[in-house]
Amino acid sequence: MIVIPADIRATILERAREGDPDEICGVLGGEYEPDGKSRVRSQYPATNVAETPRTRYEIDPEEQLAIFERLENRGEETVGFYHSHPRGPPRPSATDAARATWPDRSYVIVSLDPLEIGSWRWRTGSEGQFDRERLVGD
Known part of the structure; x- marks a missing residue:
């Protein structure tokens, strides 16, 4: 289960709407539990540098490292990642599965x-x- 406060969900939804028709992406920070409940405390928007941003996302590597440093400085862990599917369902695509690299982390997907x-x-x-x-509010 992942707990995402309503204000963070609203911010991610707004970013997805503003980013349409491209996919948006970012990192979720907070308290991570591999087999239990993870709790999101913050979200960090990132730049989508994919060659085809309408159908793929890729977080800029330098920006991702800077986000990880911010998380560490705030005493947070990487809970997971988020991105949007402007024209698709809120479930992982074959490409999402092929590119997933963080075991036991959450991948939150927003469908418009x-x-x-x-x-x-x-x-x-x-x-x-x-x-x-299961995704629940706080």
Whole structure:
């Protein structure tokens, strides 16, 4: 389960609307538990530097390192990541699964059509997979 306060969910939704037709992305900070409940305390918007931002996202590597440093300085952990699917469902695509690299972290996906937020945890194993997780407010 992942707990995301209403104000952070609203901020991410607004970013997704403003970023349309491109995918937006960012990092979620807070308290991370590998097999339990993670609690989001902050969100850090990032620049999508993908070659095809309408259908893919990629966080700028230098910006990602700076975000990780900010998280560490604030005593937070990396809870997960978020991005939008402006024209798709709030579930991971095949590309999302192929590019997932953070075991047991949450990948929050915002769909604009229909407007919905879903969360998935990346599980490693022989092939790796996303498991849907419960998303609750604070």
